[in-house]
Amino acid sequence: MATKLRARRHRRVSPTSESRPVQWLLIGIALAFMAVILLLPLYAVFHEALIKGIGAFFAALGEKDAQAAIRLTLLVAAIAVPLNVVFGLAASWAIAKFEFKGKAFLITLIDLPFSVSPVISGLVYVLLFGAGSFLGPWLKSYGIEVLFALPGIVLATIFVTFPFVARELIPLMQDQGTGDEEAALSLGANGWQTFWRVTLPNIKWGLLYGVLLCNARAMGEFGAVAVVSGKIRGQTTTMPLQVEMLYNEYNAAAAFALASLLALLALVTLVLKTALEWRFGDEIAAAAKH
Amino acid sequence: MEVRVQNVRKEFDRFPALHDVSLDIRSGELIALLGPSGSGKTTLLRLIAGLEMPTQGKIFFGDTDASEKSVQERNIGFVFQHYALFRHMTILENISFGLKVRPRSTRPPNSEIRRRAMELLDLVQLSGLEKRYPSQLSGGQRQRVALARALAIEPAVLLLDEPFGALDAQVRRELRKWLREIHDRTGHTTVFVTHDQEEALELSDRLCVMSQGRIEQVGTPDTVYDHPTSPFVFGFIGESSTLPVTVENGELWVGGRAIGLPAGDAGPGEARLFFRPHDVDLIEADASLAGVVSTARRVGGTRRVELEIGGAGHLVEVDLPFDHPAGEKTRLAFRPRRWKLFPAG
Numbered sequence: 100m101a102t103k104l105r106a107r108r109h110r111r112v113s114p115t116s117e118s119r120p121v122q123w124l125l126i127g128i129a130l131a132f133m134a135v136i137l138l139l140p141l142y143a144v145f146h147e148a149l150i151k152g153i154g155a156f157f158a159a160l161g162e163k164d165a166q167a168a169i170r171l172t173l174l175v176a177a178i179a180v181p182l183n184v185v186f187g188l189a190a191s192w193a194i195a196k197f198e199f200k201g202k203a204f205l206i207t208l209i210d211l212p213f214s215v216s217p218v219i220s221g222l223v224y225v226l227l228f229g230a231g232s233f234l235g236p237w238l239k240s241y242g243i244e245v246l247f248a249l250p251g252i253v254l255a256t257i258f259v260t261f262p263f264v265a266r267e268l269i270p271l272m273q274d275q276g277t278g279d280e281e282a283a284l285s286l287g288a289n290g291w292q293t294f295w296r297v298t299l300p301n302i303k304w305g306l307l308y309g310v311l312l313c314n315a316r317a318m319g320e321f322g323a324v325a326v327v328s329g330k331i332r333g334q335t336t337t338m339p340l341q342v343e344m345l346y347n348e349y350n351a352a353a354a355f356a357l358a359s360l361l362a363l364l365a366l367v368t369l370v371l372k373t374a375l376e377w378r379f380g381d382e383i384a385a386a387a388k389h
Numbered sequence: 390m391e392v393r394v395q396n397v398r399k400e401f402d403r404f405p406a407l408h409d410v411s412l413d414i415r416s417g418e419l420i421a422l423l424g425p426s427g428s429g430k431t432t433l434l435r436l437i438a439g440l441e442m443p444t445q446g447k448i449f450f451g452d453t454d455a456s457e458k459s460v461q462e463r464n465i466g467f468v469f470q471h472y473a474l475f476r477h478m479t480i481l482e483n484i485s486f487g488l489k490v491r492p493r494s495t496r497p498p499n500s501e502i503r504r505r506a507m508e509l510l511d512l513v514q515l516s517g518l519e520k521r522y523p524s525q526l527s528g529g530q531r532q533r534v535a536l537a538r539a540l541a542i543e544p545a546v547l548l549l550d551e552p553f554g555a556l557d558a559q560v561r562r563e564l565r566k567w568l569r570e571i572h573d574r575t576g577h578t579t580v581f582v583t584h585d586q587e588e589a590l591e592l593s594d595r596l597c598v599m600s601q602g603r604i605e606q607v608g609t610p611d612t613v614y615d616h617p618t619s620p621f622v623f624g625f626i627g628e629s630s631t632l633p634v635t636v637e638n639g640e641l642w643v644g645g646r647a648i649g650l651p652a653g654d655a656g657p658g659e660a661r662l663f664f665r666p667h668d669v670d671l672i673e674a675d676a677s678l679a680g681v682v683s684t685a686r687r688v689g690g691t692r693r694v695e696l697e698i699g700g701a702g703h704l705v706e707v708d709l710p711f712d713h714p715a716g717e718k719t720r721l722a723f724r725p726r727r728w729k730l731f732p733a734g
Binding site: 278279281282283284285286287288289292296297300301 | 491
C-alpha cells in the first residue's frame with residue numbers, strides 16, 4: 100500500500116526532476132558557492148568603503164584625483180559606447196541582411212576581442228602608436244597624442260567592448276530576417292525610413308541590452324586601459340586604475356570607496372539587465388540563446 | 390495595369406532559378422502561379438515586385454519598362470506568406486505606413502490618411518481593431534491587415550506570395566472566397582503564388598503552371614484541368630493515373646490487347662496514357678482495360694481502387710461508386726471517358 104502510494108506520488112513529478120533532498124542539496128551548494136565567491140566580496144567592498152564612516156567615504160570620493168578619474172571614466176564611456184553602437188549596428192546589419200564573401204571571417208573577427216587578453220589589446224596600441232612606431236611620431240608632429248592620453252584609452256576601450264552590441268544584434272537580426280524591410284520597401288519607404296521606422300524599433304530592446312553590457316565593460320575595463328593610459332594621476336587614470344593605485348598606496352578606504360561605485364554600477368546593470376530579460380525576453384537574442 | 394514578363398532569366402550564384410520565362414498578365418485579372426517548391430514561382434513574383442532583379446530579360450508595367458526601376462518606384466502591393474506586419478505598430482499604423490512614408494509633396498494630410506486606413510480596415514472586415522497590435526490578432530486577421538496595408542498605396546499590381554500558406558485549412562477556405570470578393574470589388578491586377586492546386590483552380594481567372602524554372606502551361610482553370618499540354622501538368626493538376634501503352638493500327642494496346650481507344654493522330658510506337666480516376670466507365674467488353682483490384686479505400690463520396698492491369702502488372706487508380714461491391718481480387722474492366730496521350734519517357 101505504502102509503496103503504491105509512493106509510486107503514485109513519484110509519477111506526479113516530471114521525469115527530469117529529482118527528489119526533494121537532492122533538489123535542496125543542489126540548491127544549497129549553488130547558494131553557498133555564490134555566497135563565498137560573489138556576495139562575500141561584494142559585502143567586503145562596501146564594508147571596507149564605509150569602515151571609517153560615511154564622512155570619510157564621501158571625502159574619498161570628493162578628492163580631486165578621484166573626481167578626475169570618475170569624469171574620465173564617464174567621458175571614455177560616453178565616447179566609446181555610442182561609437183560601438185554605430186559599429187555594432189553596421190556590422191550586424193551587414194551580416195544579418197546581406198550575403199557576401201568572407202562573412203564567416205567577419206563574424207570571427209568580431210569575436211576576437213573576447214578571445215584576446217585585454218593586456219594584449221593594450222599592447223597592440225602601444226606598438227601602433229608608441230614612440231618606436233611609425234604612426235605615433237607622425238601624429239605627434241601634428242600635436243595629436245594617442246598613447247598615455249584620452250584617444251589611446253578610448254581606442255583600447257572600443258576594442259575591448261566592440262563585440263557586445265554586435266554579438267547581441269547579429270542573432271536577433273538574423274532571426275528576424277528581411278521580411279519586414281522588404282514589406283517597408285514595397286510600401287514605398289526609402290532605406291533611411293526603413294531603418295528608422297522598421298529595423299530599429301524591431302531591435303531596440305536588444306540594442307539597449309547590448310549597450311548596457313557594453314557600458315558596464317567600458318567603465319570597468321582595466322587591463323587594456325592600464326597598458327595605454329600611462330597612469331598619470333588626475334589625467335589618464337580611470338576609476339579601475341585609480342582604485343588599484345590607491346590600494347597600492349595602502350589607502351584602502353579610498354580605494355574601496357571608489358570600488359564601491361563600480362560595484363554599484365555592476366548592480367544597477369544587473370538589475371536593468373534582468374528587467375529587460377524579464378520584460379522583453381523574446382526581443383533579446385542573448386536571453387533566448389543562452 | 391497589364392504586366393509583361395519578357396524572356397526573363399534569373400540565376401542565384403550561377404544556379405538558374407528561371408530559364409527564359411515569358412508571361413503576359415492582363416489588366417484586372419487574378420492569375421495564380423502554381424507549382425511545386427523549387428519551380429521558380431516565388432522568384433518570378435519577386436522579380437515582378439522588384440525584390441529581385443532579373444539576370445536577363447525585361448518586365449513591363451503597361452508600356453513602361455519596369456526592369457530598371459526599384460521596388461519603391463514600381464508601386465506594387467506585396468503580401469508575404471508570414472504577413473511581415475510591423476509588430477511595434479498598431480493595425481491602423483500598419484495600414485497607414487505606405488502613405489505616411491511618402492514625400493511631403495505627395496503625402497495626403499493626416500486626417501485623409503486616417504480616413505483611408507479606416508475605410509480599408511472596413512473593407513477587410515476588421516473595423517474596431519485599429520488600436521490592436523499584430524500579436525493580438527489571429528493568423529487570418531493578420532493576413533487581412535497585410536492585404537489592407539498593401540492596398541493602401543493603391544498599387545498598380547497586387548502580388549501575393551503564398552498568402553494562405555501559414556493558415557489552417559478552414560481559415561484558408563474562408564479567406565480564399567473573401568480574396569476573390571475583394572478582387573472583384575477593387576479590380577486590381579493580382580498575381581498570387583501557391584502550391585495548392587485546389588486554391589489556384591478555385592480562385593484564379595487564369596493559372597500559370599510552373600516546374601523547374603519553366604512555365605509549363607498558362608490557361609483558364611478549365612483549360613488547364615481538361616486539356617493539360619504536358620505529362621507534368623496532367624500529373625500536378627488534379628488526380629491522375631498513367632499507363633504505358635503501345636500505338637498500333639491507329640489503336641491503343643496494353644499487354645498485347647487492344648483497349649478500345651483510338652490513337653488519334655499519334656504515330657505508332659510506345660506512348661503514355663493519362664486519365665483521371667473519376668473519369669472512367671465500367672464496361673463489360675473485350676476491348677477495355679482490365680485488371681484485378683489490389684487495394685480499395687473509401688475517399689469521401691467515392692471508393693478508390695488500385696487496379697493491377699493484366700500483363701506487366703502496372704497499377705492504376707480508378708474511382709467507383711462508394712457502394713460498388715468490388716473488394717480485393719475482384720476483376721474489373723473499364724475504359725477512360727477522356728484521356729490524353731503523351732510520348733513515352
